[in-house]
Amino acid sequence: MMNSTTFGAPLMRHSEGQVVLGGNGEDVVVKPADYPGREQPYEHRFSPYDFNGGTVAGVSGEDYLVIAADTRMSSGYEILSRNTSKLHQLNPNAILASSGCKTDMDQLRSVLDIKSKIYQHNHRKSMTATSTAQMLSNTLYGRRFFPYYAFNVLGGIDAEGKGCLFSYDAIGSFERTQYSATGSGQAYVIPFLDNVIGNRNRTEEKPTLSKEEVVELMKEAFVSAGERDIYTGDALEIMVMTKDGVTKETFELKKD
């Protein structure tokens, strides 16, 4: 899976040469030829991507799914909105949560909505969560050479009534897991979930958690992420899905 910790438009440092974003989060310095007595020329490149921030996390349970995302949208060091939703219900049994470039997230959402509708027309039933997961993967891979800058977590209730969660990279690689997080604050949330949901580095037996307990844990996770990650904050939207339906809750986070 691609590492997503460094983002942004190419930075210009004219004394050293142009700094561009390489793979694996490394910066590569490209030095143009020396011009005697002058500043070195540099190239402006338009970046089609912008990172609009935010963290997204999900936990699947025996018969429920909890999926949460903060509501802050930013660009650089500025906040563009304190109140945008990163959660979208695609089907009666699947919720898509994405972070990354907002326009790519919105476009991906529209495209998936259309594909879901066409499936519904042709099959006269809505897609299962696992089928939706495969469809999302294929859609992302379809743009392998100009990716949707969207880091996704897809959650739902599978055909057997169990909660399911899938996490993705930007080009469609995916895996079904019990819990996951992605976005700017993923490095703060994942280790926490590892300990509390995955029971890592604990000696006691792994407990079965109710959905109410998981919701409280999510709030804790995002409060912690909000402390250190500047792109996470404002408010937290939590959606809980069971076979009986979906509920949504909003929880205030720090605004700084």
Added chain:
Amino acid sequence: MFRNQYDTDVTVWSPEGRLLQVEYAMESVKQGSACVGLRSNSHCVLGALKRSVSELSWHQKKLLEIDDHMLVGIAGLTADARTLAKYMRNECLHNKYVYGTPMPPHQLMADVADKHQRTTQTYVRRPFGVGLLVASVDPLTQKPHLYQTCPSGNLYEFYASAIGARSQSARTYLEKHHETFGDASRDDLIVHALQALVGCVSGDDELTKENASIGIVGKDEKFTLLEGDALQPFLDRLELKGGDDDEEEAGDDAAAEAEPMET
């Protein structure tokens, strides 16, 4: 008199100024099994009589979903109807994608009518052999509308209509009761639709939950399809109606029964 000479191509006029191929296509609609539509101020209901090829086969689907706020009932060449439904669905999806809002039904119907017309003015194609009844709710005004298209490309809007075989009895029933539709409840509309269909069954057959089909769209209701067991409570109300002592209603049933005997 002149029919045989001027009816081979759709691009040939008859001396009476008629396009005979188009008229023949309209005959095809009359061969399909009945489909009725009616609307109130809040809902639009379509009813259809589903035909089955044999006792072993299923009953052919007559009501197709186009979008959350639109459904279509077909009579005539089913395959032609499915092509049109596919077109309408894609247009609705495209509109939602481009404009972020559900497709306005009147706009789609104008495009569908034009699509029909194009086939009547070109040498290499044939008219669509299907009549459509489109039940819809305008997303802007939240008002229901019922539209009808025919192979000629004409577009009509109705308070209530019926197409297909033996649909005249349905039309008579609807004409008689249409003034009560405006304020009728959703359930009453469904009962009216089924009552109108009763007169369209052939010979010994009767309207059952296997061969009846109801589709509804409404102001606050997304497209819903009622088939099978879900129809039984409404069909039961039909029987009750027939058993009422009310002379007018008994007269109606008798008239509905009598219609199939006439032309």
